[in-house]
Amino acid sequence: xxxxxxxxxxxxxxxxxxxxxxxxxxxxxxxxxxxxxxxxxxxxxxxxxxxxxxxxxxxxxxxxxxxxxxxxxxxxxxxxxxxxxxxxxxxxxxxxxxxxxxxxxxxxxx
Amino acid sequence: xxxxxxxxxxxxxxxxxxxxxxxxxxxxxxxxxxxxxxxxxxxxxxxxxxxxxxxxxxxxxxxxxxxxxxxxxxxxxxxxxxxxxxxxxxxxxxxxxxxxxxxxxxxxxxxxxx
Numbered sequence: 205x206x207x208x209x210x211x212x213x214x215x216x217x218x219x220x221x222x223x224x225x226x227x228x229x230x231x232x233x234x235x236x237x238x239x240x241x242x243x244x245x246x247x248x249x250x251x252x253x254x255x256x257x258x259x260x261x262x263x264x265x266x267x268x269x270x271x272x273x274x275x276x277x278x279x280x281x282x283x284x285x286x287x288x289x290x291x292x293x294x295x296x297x298x299x300x301x302x303x304x305x306x307x308x309x310x311x312x313x314x
Numbered sequence: 315x316x317x318x319x320x321x322x323x324x325x326x327x328x329x330x331x332x333x334x335x336x337x338x339x340x341x342x343x344x345x346x347x348x349x350x351x352x353x354x355x356x357x358x359x360x361x362x363x364x365x366x367x368x369x370x371x372x373x374x375x376x377x378x379x380x381x382x383x384x385x386x387x388x389x390x391x392x393x394x395x396x397x398x399x400x401x402x403x404x405x406x407x408x409x410x411x412x413x414x415x416x417x418x419x420x421x422x423x424x425x426x427x428x
Contacts, residue, residue, distance in 0.1 A: 236414045247318075247405055247419035248357075255414045294357065301370050302347060302409075302417055304357040 206231035206299030214309040217285045225280040225308050227295030236298040237278040239269055241291045242307075248294060254278060265289070285312045318420035320406050326426045332394040335423045338387055339408030347407040347417060348381055348391050357405075363389065396427045 207230045217223045229235055236255055240248040252263025259271045269280045278295060290312045295305040319338040327333050339346050347362040361371040366383045374381070378397070383389040393400055403424050407417040 238416060240419075247421050248407075250416040250418065253414070253416055298414065301359060301362055302407075303359060304349075306356040 206297050206301075206303050208295050208297050208303055208305035210293075210295055210305035210308045212308050213306075214311065216311045216313065219287050219312050219314045220284050223280075223282050223285045223289070223310065223312070225293050225295075225310060227278045227280065227305060228276050229278060229295070229297045230276065231297050231299040233299070235276075235278075237269075237271065238296040238298070238302075239263065239267070239278075239280050240294045240296060240304075242294065243291050251280070251293075285310075287312050287314050318406055318408055318418050320404075320420035320423050322423060323421060324424045324426075326428065327396055329397055329427055330395045331427075332392065333396045333400075333425060333427075335391040335404050335406075335425070337389045337391070337406030337420060339389070339406070340418055341387065343408035343410050343418075344386065345409045345411060345417075346383060346389050347409075348389070349405040349407065350402045351405060351422070352402045360391070393425075396425075398427045401426050 209228045238253045239251040242248045251267050252261050254261045254271045262268045267282050271278050292307050292309055294307050321336045344365050348360040350358045360373045361381045363383045381391045403422045405419050405422045407419045409415045409417040
């Protein structure tokens with residue numbers, strides 16, 4: 205069975221600073237990993253995915269994620285945070301089904 | 315494409331009543347997922363279908379919940395009888411293959427059982 209852990213309930217960062225939202229996973233076989241974002245009263249929106257290839261994956265809105273197989277991690281990053289990035293972020297893994305982490309609230313303050 | 319369409323957007327019902335949530339996946343997608351989101355339990359996978367066939371319903375909380383996908387363009391999630399603890403936001407999502415392709419989510423149905 206696969207699982208995802210997002211160890212931080214909330215991440216606070218100042219606008220313009222780099223941000224990192226952490227994710228670790230457990231799955232048998234090759235992992236298919238995803239990041240989604242959810243704004244209030246909306247569905248989840250896809251940001252980026254890792255299937256194979258380069259460990260650094262670039263996605264929407266300037267976000268990127270780094271896949272680390274030895275640490276079984278897939279942390280979401282952005283070099284310079286915007287206030288509009290404030291939202292709920294979910295990491296997900298596909299083993300035999302798509303399973304999401306508990307989510308991390310990102311708050312970017314101006 | 316209009317994306318994944320869910321209806322209704324909001325549903326308020328009395329305990330004991332039957333509730334039916336509807337989903338129209340993106341045309342051409344052959345995997346469909348039903349999720350439930352609550353503050354306490356986060357985002358839970360209830361059931362998913364591949365090519366209209368239920369593959370894994372281990373997340374369905376109890377027999378009061380049932381899901382069907384009679385064709386590639388329509389799915390329902392039914393709760394009968396409903397209970398206050400079923401109050402949550404229910405999301406439907408679809409993807410073109412299910413494993414290495416991203417899932418697209420609907421806007422969700424906010425269910426309140428009073």
